[in-house]
Amino acid sequence: MTEIALEPPARPAPPASVPQAEEMAPSLAAVTAVPRPPRPSALANALTFAWRAVLKFKHVPEQLFDLVMTPIMFTLLFTFVFGGALAGSPREYLQFFLPGILIQTVIFNAVYSGVGLCTDLQKGLFDRFRSLPVWSLAPFAGLIVGDVLRHLIAGAIILGIGLGLGFRPEGGIWGTLGAVLLLLAVGFGVGWVFLVLGLLVRTPTTVMTFGFTVLFPVVFASNIMVDPATMPAWLRTVVELNPVSHMTTALRGLFGGSATTGEVALALAAPAALTLGLAPVVLRLYRRA
Amino acid sequence: MPFDTSSALAIRARGLVKRFGTFTAVDGIDLDVPRGTIFAILGPNGAGKTTLLRMLATLLRPDGGEATVMGHDLLAEPDAVRGAISLTGQFASLDEDLTGRENLVMLARLWGFGRAAARERAAALLAAFDLAEAGHRQVKAYSGGMRRRLDIAASLVVTPGILFLDEPTTGLDPTARTGVWALIRGLAASGVTILLTTQYLEEADQLASRIAVIDHGRKIAEGTSRQLKAQTGSGALHITPLGPSDIAAGALGRLSGRLVHRSPEGGELSVPVRDAAEAQEILAALGREGVGLADFRMGQPTLEEVFFALTGGPRPETRP
Numbered sequence: 001m002t003e004i005a006l007e008p009p010a011r012p013a014p015p016a017s018v019p020q021a022e023e024m025a026p027s028l029a030a031v032t033a034v035p036r037p038p039r040p041s042a043l044a045n046a047l048t049f050a051w052r053a054v055l056k057f058k059h060v061p062e063q064l065f066d067l068v069m070t071p072i073m074f075t076l077l078f079t080f081v082f083g084g085a086l087a088g089s090p091r092e093y094l095q096f097f098l099p100g101i102l103i104q105t106v107i108f109n110a111v112y113s114g115v116g117l118c119t120d121l122q123k124g125l126f127d128r129f130r131s132l133p134v135w136s137l138a139p140f141a142g143l144i145v146g147d148v149l150r151h152l153i154a155g156a157i158i159l160g161i162g163l164g165l166g167f168r169p170e171g172g173i174w175g176t177l178g179a180v181l182l183l184l185a186v187g188f189g190v191g192w193v194f195l196v197l198g199l200l201v202r203t204p205t206t207v208m209t210f211g212f213t214v215l216f217p218v219v220f221a222s223n224i225m226v227d228p229a230t231m232p233a234w235l236r237t238v239v240e241l242n243p244v245s246h247m248t249t250a251l252r253g254l255f256g257g258s259a260t261t262g263e264v265a266l267a268l269a270a271p272a273a274l275t276l277g278l279a280p281v282v283l284r285l286y287r288r289a
Numbered sequence: 290m291p292f293d294t295s296s297a298l299a300i301r302a303r304g305l306v307k308r309f310g311t312f313t314a315v316d317g318i319d320l321d322v323p324r325g326t327i328f329a330i331l332g333p334n335g336a337g338k339t340t341l342l343r344m345l346a347t348l349l350r351p352d353g354g355e356a357t358v359m360g361h362d363l364l365a366e367p368d369a370v371r372g373a374i375s376l377t378g379q380f381a382s383l384d385e386d387l388t389g390r391e392n393l394v395m396l397a398r399l400w401g402f403g404r405a406a407a408r409e410r411a412a413a414l415l416a417a418f419d420l421a422e423a424g425h426r427q428v429k430a431y432s433g434g435m436r437r438r439l440d441i442a443a444s445l446v447v448t449p450g451i452l453f454l455d456e457p458t459t460g461l462d463p464t465a466r467t468g469v470w471a472l473i474r475g476l477a478a479s480g481v482t483i484l485l486t487t488q489y490l491e492e493a494d495q496l497a498s499r500i501a502v503i504d505h506g507r508k509i510a511e512g513t514s515r516q517l518k519a520q521t522g523s524g525a526l527h528i529t530p531l532g533p534s535d536i537a538a539g540a541l542g543r544l545s546g547r548l549v550h551r552s553p554e555g556g557e558l559s560v561p562v563r564d565a566a567e568a569q570e571i572l573a574a575l576g577r578e579g580v581g582l583a584d585f586r587m588g589q590p591t592l593e594e595v596f597f598a599l600t601g602g603p604r605p606e607t608r609p
Binding site: 031032033034036037038039040044045048051052055056059060120123124125127128129130131132133134138 | 343346347348368369371372374375376378379380381382383384385386387388391395396398399400401402403406410413414417427442443445447448476479480481
C-alpha cells in the first residue's frame with residue numbers, strides 16, 4: 001500500500017508548523033481501503049452500548065461513590081440517631097428502614113441515567129450515534145444496562161451494610177431475590193422520567209438539581225422513614241396515595257416473607273405506567289432531538 | 290457497494306428549508322456536490338451552515354425541499370443515507386470517559402466489525418492518525434488537536450462515501466489546523482467526498498474546489514474560489530518599495546489615479562487594477578520615476594472582499 005503524497009499548502013503556513021503538519025499526514029490509503037463488514041444485528045448494537053456502560057464503571061468508579069454515600073449516611077444516621085426514638089431500638093428501626101432506603105437509593109440512582117444522557121447529548125455524542133445506521137433504540141439499551149448495574153451495585157452495598165448492622169430478611173433467599181427484582185423494576189420505571197428530562201433539559205446539572213428537587217418531597221412524603229400513623233390526616237392521605245409508599249410496603253413484605261400479590265401488583269403499577277407512558281415520549285424526543 | 294454510484298453527484302439538494310419556530314434557519318438552499326471533491330459551505334456564525342449539514346446527515350428533518358445523498362433519498366431512505374455518510378460534528382463527538390482506543394472499538398463494533406477485527410481497526414486508525422501512543426488514555430486528557438484527529442478517525446471506521454465536517458478547525462491552534470487540513474486533503478485524494486462548513490475564508494480558499502457562500506439561510510453565491518473572486522470584477526497590484534513607502538505611495542496613487550491601500554504592517558502597498566496590462570503600465574511608470582521595488586505581485590481580491598461585495602453586510606469573522 002502506498003503512502004499518499006500530500007500537496008503542500010498552496011499558501012505557506014507559519015514555518016514552525018510545516019514539519020509537524022507533514023509528520024501528521026497519515027497513510028490514509030491504508031485506512032480507507034478496508035472493506036465494510038456486514039451490518040450487525042440490533043442485539044449486537046445493543047450489546048455494544050451495554051459494553052460502553054460497563055466501561056464507564058471501569059473509568060469513572062467515583063460515580064459509585066456519589067451513589068452509595070448518601071444512602072449509607074442515611075442508613076447510619078437514621079438507624080442510630082432516630083432509630084431508638086422511632087422504633088424502640090436501632091435494630092428494630094433498621095428492620096423497618098432498610099427496605100425503604102433501598103427504594104430511595106434506586107429512585108435517586110435513576111436521576112443519573114438522565115444526567116448521563118444529557119451529557120452525551122450536550123457533547124454531541126448522540127449526533128454521532130444517530131448518524132450511524134444502527135437500531136435507534138440501541139443507545140437506550142446501553143443506558144438501561146448501566147442503570148441495572150448501578151442499582152445492583154448500590155443495592156448490594158447497602159444491603160451488605162444492613163446485614164452487618166443486624167438487618168434480617170425473614171423472607172429468606174427467595175424473598176430477597178424477589179425484593180431485588182422489584183427494586184430493578186422500580187429503577188427501570190422511574191428511569192424513564194429522567195430520560196425524558198435528560199432529553200428536554202439542556203444542561204446535566206439542571207437535570208440533577210431538578211430531579212432531586214422533585215424527588216425529595218416524593219421520597220420523604222412516603223412511609224420510607226416513618227409509619228404515617230402519627231402524621232396529620234391530609235398528609236397521611238398523600239402518603240397513602242404516593243406510589244413510593246406502595247413500593248416500600250411491597251419491598252418490606254418481600255424481605256419479610258409476608259408480601260401479598262396485591263401489594264406487589266400495586267408496587268409495580270407506577271413503574272409499569274411510567275414505562276408505557278414515557279417510553280414512546282423518549283423515542284419521539286430522541287428522533288426529533 | 291453500500292451506496293449507489295450511478296450519479297455523478299454525491300449530494301443533490303433542492304429547496305431545502307428548516308424552520309425553528311418562526312425563525313427560518315435554512316431558507317431554500319440548492320446544492321450540487323460532485324463526487325470526490327471538497328466542497329465548502331462558507332458563512333458567518335448563524336448563517337445556517339450547521340443546520341444545513343445536520344439535515345443532510347439525517348439528524349434534522351427538513352421542513353421543505355428534497356435531497357439525495359449518495360443516490361439515496363434523504364427523506365425516504367434515511368438509514369441508507371446513514372450507511373453512506375459519516376459526520377464529524379462541531380464539538381468532538383466522542384465519549385470523554387473512554388480511551389481513544391475504546392471509542393474507536395465501540396464504533397467499529399457498531400458498524401459490524403467482530404471483536405478482533407474491531408480492535409485491529411482501532412489500532413490501524415490510531416496509528417494512521419498519530420494517536421497510537423495516546424490510545425490508552427481517556428479522551429478527556431487529549432489536546433484540542435488530538436480530539437479533532439480522533440474525531441475524524443472515528444468518522445472513518447468504515448470509509449464513508451461522504452464525510453461531513455462541521456467547522457473542522459474551529460478552536461484549533463495553527464499547527465493543529467495545518468495538520469487537519471493535510472488530513473482533509475489526503476482523504477479527498479483517497480476518493481472521499483468532503484462537505485465542510487467553515488466561517489474562515491482562508492480555509493475554504495485553501496481546501497475546497499467549490500464554495501457555496503451562505504448568509505441568513507440562503508445561498509448567495511457559489512463557484513470555485515477563482516470564480517467567486519472574479520465576481521468582484523477586479524484584481525489588485527501589490528508592491529513592496531525599496532525606499533521610503535510614503536514616496537512610493539505618492540507615486541503609485543498619482544500614476545494609477547486610485548486610492549492606495551497600505552498593508553497593516555505598512556510594508557506593502559496595493560491599488561485596484563482592471564487587468565494585468567494596466568498593472569504592467571503602472572510598474573513601468575514607477576520604474577521611470579525611479580521608485581525601486583523589492584517585490585511586486587498581481588493578486589486577486591481576497592474572499593473577504595468577495596464576501597463583502599456579495600452581502601454588502603458584515604463579513605464573516607477572520608482568524609486573528
